[in-house]
Amino acid sequence: MRIPTTKYPVEQYQLANGLRVVLAPDRSAPVVAVAVIYDVGIRSEPEGRTGFAHLFEHLMFQGSENLEKLAHFRYVQGSGGTFNGSTHLDYTDYYQFLPSNALERALFLEADRMRRPKITEENLRNQIDVVSEEIRVNVLNRPYGGFPWLRLPPVMFDTFPNAHDGYGSFVDLNAATVADAEDFFTTYYAASNATLALAGDFDVADAQALVEQHFGDVPARPAPVRPSFAEPDLTAERRDSYVDERAPLAAFASAWRVPDPIGDFAAYLPYVVLAEVLTDGDSSRLVERLVLKDRAVTGIGGYVGFMGEPFEVRDPTAMLLSAHLPPGGSVDAVLGTVDEELDRLATGGLVPGELDGIKARIVAQLLRDLDPVLGRALRMGTIAQQRGDAALTNDLPRLIGEVSEESIVAAAASLRPSRRATVEVVPGGAS
Amino acid sequence: MTLREVPALAAARKLKLPKTAERTLANGLTVIAARRPAVPLVEVRLRVPFARTNVARGMVLAETMLSGTSELSNVELSTELQRIGGGLTAAVDPDRLLLGGNALSSGLGRLLDLLGLVLSDATYPSGEVAAERDRLADQVRVAKTQPAYLARAALNHRMYGRHPYARQTAEPEQLAAVRPAALRSLHAERVHPAGAILVIVGDVPPAKALDAAEAALSTWNGGGKSVELPAVPGIEPGPVTLADRPGSVQSSLRIGLGAVGRTHPDHSALQLANLIYGGYFSSRLVENIREAKGYTYSPRSSIEHSAAGSSVVVSADVATEVTAPALVETWYELGRLVSTPVGVDELEQARQYGVGTLQLSLATQSGLAGLMSSLSGSGLRLDWLTGHAERMAAASVEAVTEVAERYFAPANAATVVLGDASVIEPSLTRLFPVTRAENGHGE
Numbered sequence: 001m002r003i004p005t006t007k008y009p010v011e012q013y014q015l016a017n018g019l020r021v022v023l024a025p026d027r028s029a030p031v032v033a034v035a036v037i038y039d040v041g042i043r044s045e046p047e048g049r050t051g052f053a054h055l056f057e058h059l060m061f062q063g064s065e066n067l068e069k070l071a072h073f074r075y076v077q078g079s080g081g082t083f084n085g086s087t088h089l090d091y092t093d094y095y096q097f098l099p100s101n102a103l104e105r106a107l108f109l110e111a112d113r114m115r116r117p118k119i120t121e122e123n124l125r126n127q128i129d130v131v132s133e134e135i136r137v138n139v140l141n142r143p144y145g146g147f148p149w150l151r152l153p154p155v156m157f158d159t160f161p162n163a164h165d166g167y168g169s170f171v172d173l174n175a176a177t178v179a180d181a182e183d184f185f186t187t188y189y190a191a192s193n194a195t196l197a198l199a200g201d202f203d204v205a206d207a208q209a210l211v212e213q214h215f216g217d218v219p220a221r222p223a224p225v226r227p228s229f230a231e232p233d234l235t236a237e238r239r240d241s242y243v244d245e246r247a248p249l250a251a252f253a254s255a256w257r258v259p260d261p262i263g264d265f266a267a268y269l270p271y272v273v274l275a276e277v278l279t280d281g282d283s284s285r286l287v288e289r290l291v292l293k294d295r296a297v298t299g300i301g302g303y304v305g306f307m308g309e310p311f312e313v314r315d316p317t318a319m320l321l322s323a324h325l326p327p328g329g330s331v332d333a334v335l336g337t338v339d340e341e342l343d344r345l346a347t348g349g350l351v352p353g354e355l356d357g358i359k360a361r362i363v364a365q366l367l368r369d370l371d372p373v374l375g376r377a378l379r380m381g382t383i384a385q386q387r388g389d390a391a392l393t394n395d396l397p398r399l400i401g402e403v404s405e406e407s408i409v410a411a412a413a414s415l416r417p418s419r420r421a422t423v424e425v426v427p428g429g430a431s
Numbered sequence: 432m433t434l435r436e437v438p439a440l441a442a443a444r445k446l447k448l449p450k451t452a453e454r455t456l457a458n459g460l461t462v463i464a465a466r467r468p469a470v471p472l473v474e475v476r477l478r479v480p481f482a483r484t485n486v487a488r489g490m491v492l493a494e495t496m497l498s499g500t501s502e503l504s505n506v507e508l509s510t511e512l513q514r515i516g517g518g519l520t521a522a523v524d525p526d527r528l529l530l531g532g533n534a535l536s537s538g539l540g541r542l543l544d545l546l547g548l549v550l551s552d553a554t555y556p557s558g559e560v561a562a563e564r565d566r567l568a569d570q571v572r573v574a575k576t577q578p579a580y581l582a583r584a585a586l587n588h589r590m591y592g593r594h595p596y597a598r599q600t601a602e603p604e605q606l607a608a609v610r611p612a613a614l615r616s617l618h619a620e621r622v623h624p625a626g627a628i629l630v631i632v633g634d635v636p637p638a639k640a641l642d643a644a645e646a647a648l649s650t651w652n653g654g655g656k657s658v659e660l661p662a663v664p665g666i667e668p669g670p671v672t673l674a675d676r677p678g679s680v681q682s683s684l685r686i687g688l689g690a691v692g693r694t695h696p697d698h699s700a701l702q703l704a705n706l707i708y709g710g711y712f713s714s715r716l717v718e719n720i721r722e723a724k725g726y727t728y729s730p731r732s733s734i735e736h737s738a739a740g741s742s743v744v745v746s747a748d749v750a751t752e753v754t755a756p757a758l759v760e761t762w763y764e765l766g767r768l769v770s771t772p773v774g775v776d777e778l779e780q781a782r783q784y785g786v787g788t789l790q791l792s793l794a795t796q797s798g799l800a801g802l803m804s805s806l807s808g809s810g811l812r813l814d815w816l817t818g819h820a821e822r823m824a825a826a827s828v829e830a831v832t833e834v835a836e837r838y839f840a841p842a843n844a845a846t847v848v849l850g851d852a853s854v855i856e857p858s859l860t861r862l863f864p865v866t867r868a869e870n871g872h873g874e
Binding site: 006028031073075077079080081083100108109112126128131132142144247248292326356360367372 | 469787795798
């Protein structure tokens with residue numbers, strides 16, 4: 001099969017204040033996406049302030065140099081657009097998706113809060129309450145809340161940046177102060193630590209002029225030096241478990257460290273493909289064996305990166321397998337079968353045609369991610385920030401196509417029990 | 432610090448609909464295709480009328496329809512789909528069976544062939560059915576621990592009484608009892624092209640997409656019968672229904688109101704009234720109970736259209752200790768909407784949002800396919816959006832206020848609260864008449 005690709009044109013440059021700019025024009029529909037990505041995430045929040053990166057993201061919507069509280073939402077939606085932001089391990093993004101006649105307004109709104117968010121005690125307390133309800137609805141009040149993305153890192157990692165709960169504890173959230181927020185903004189929200197990405201219906205020269213007009217006078221501050229978050233690989237298996245009072249059935253997730261996604265992309269990509277070989281669809285190795293044949297799990301998923309975003313994460317990260325068990329199921333037995341299937345792959349290799357189908361599915365998903373201009377702006381902006389060149393976005397299908405069978409077999413052989421961290425959900429019997 | 436002005440909007444571009452083509456095949460299947468060439472992919476959505484089927488059998492049928500044909504096992508079908516970078520899924524709701532799929536655009540013909548194979552020749556193999564119905568039963572057991580599921584089930588029961596919409600999910604034991612023979616006869620009886628609508632969107636010329644559909648699906652059996660549901664009953668006003676969930680750290684508030692479908696003259700104004708109430712972030716409900724009071728993370732209201740009726744559903748998950756005040760505010764905002772005129776500025780803002788987001792909804796393949804399929808369920812096509820945009824643009828303060836009075840009256844609402852009754856019942860009963868949910872509708 002011929003691997004299709006994308007050829008989105010992309011312009012990249014930096015403003016004098018250090019803001020990186022990515023412009024990806026596409027006049028096919030009268031819509032535009034504006035994204036600002038700050039190079040700071042959960043891993044950078046200070047000890048004693050778990051959840052702060054996410055809380056700060058909320059504060060960025062609470063007013064800015066020229067705008068009162070609620071104004072941001074009203075201006076975006078009153079332009080026929082939508083907005084949001086999200087906090088990740090290594091970055092935080094803010095974005096609007098709007099009819100293209102609102103482009104300049106969106107640029108104004110982003111520049112205004114890049115100059116200075118308006119952070120008051122009242123708004124801070126209000127958003128601590130809102131974030132607390134977000135944690136209750138997404139984690140505490142449902143079965144399997146935060147599984148495995150909040151539950152597995154503390155088993156696998158030893159240092160605070162990698163191991164801590166990114167949603168945060170109520171104690172830490174309630175201890176947050178306006179001064180903390182101002183410090184965080186000053187340190188991490190410098191223009192030189194951010195990437196502005198536009199995708200959609202605009203003329204490049206017009207957009208360049210508007211970007212300069214609105215962002216050119218955002219004051220320059222030095223970008224913080226990004227520390228290394230490296231940790232050594234595991235040398236002995238780690239296991240942990242916890243009781244989930246709301247969960248009716250057992251579940252587990254395992255992870256193995258993978259090569260540095262940025263520093264060694266060629267060694268990293270085979271794991272992205274391997275995760276799909278193992279778990280994508282009824283014909284994948286582990287679904288066929290564990291779900292369809294043995295019926296030892298009710299479902300299994302595999303992916304790279306704790307938040308499931310293989311092209312938007314830095315080192316250290318991992319490949320994960322996550323499975324739910326039927327009544328009476330055994331985690332040990334399933335892990336034994338996983339080892340057996342990994343051995344079979346490592347020693348027997350792939351069957352003819354297996355890899356082509358998997359690659360076609362991965363490439364189709366990559367293309368689907370880029371169909372919305374918002375997905376395009378976010379991926380291009382993040383790739384520019386982490387890898388220095390947004391155009392790599394167009395190369396991803398080709399690079400997936402070039403992943404060799406040998407490298408996948410070698411990746412499978414590296415997933416030994418001694419390098420594995422596993423967390424198990426013990427059902428609390430509620431139902 | 433100089434005060435800067437927020438830039439005005441540039442001139443809006445007119446709503447531009449994609450190129451579409453439509454054909455009804457001899458067997459009764461309607462095919463609608465639209466072109467969006469942004470990426471070399473294609474999306475398909477097929478809706479097959481499926482009203483008044485046994486809930487448990489319908490759920491297991493959707494779960495096992497892709498488990499094999501007389502030519503292909505489930506693993507072989509999955510392999511064939513992977514070759515074209517594709518996938519197929521099946522789901523049911525009380526109105527229809529929905530098959531969705533996608534593939535690289537070069538694989539459209541093959542995707543439709545495989546879809547046709549499943550429609551004409553799904554075999555429901557005994558081993559696979561036994562495994563899948565157990566998995567489904569486990570999934571329902573997990574769902575029954577989720578507040579979102581429980582609260583919605585309790586609301587459906589409260590709103591719909593004896594109508595089939597009242598129970599949309601089967602019990603685990605009912606699922607476990609479904610036999611392959613029952614699935615084969617349900618398929619033979621109800622999976623037919625008469626009244627079914629296939630939507631194809633992607634990097635394929637519409638005429639070619641129609642030809643591909645005709646080539647693959649014209650042999651799909653045209654028999655079957657047409658079954659319609661009675662219209663949903665009006666909501667009977669009554670006390671707040673309290674469903675107990677011991678130990679819950681939040682309370683799930685759900686309010687249902689009767690509404691009208693997309694073809695009703697009130698519809699466009701209703702959509703604006705809903706936006707003003709709680710239909711987007713810059714609404715009264717969100718600004719009140721989230722941004723001012725911090726009671727909740729994601730309060731909202733939305734209009735839902737089903738074949739037998741439409742409704743407005745308000746939802747908010749709030750901290751247990753503020754359950755009563757959050758419900759007071761939610762009701763207060765309903766009351767304010769029906770007793771005082773909407774503001775000129777807030778209507779203008781809602782109008783901009785309603786019209787502007789139509790552009791956004793057309794700008795992706797999957798969004799466009801979903802929208803076309805959903806409109807087709809109301810007997811409508813994309814061109815309906817043009818009139819809808821014009822009606823929203825023209826709706827006056829008086830018209831929106833009048834429609835709000837008609838549909839948002841708290842006196843006509845069904846209200847359900849799911850939470851830890853031992854904590855919240857005393858404060859709720861001081862405010863409203865409260866009744867406990869019947870057993871089995873909120874566990």
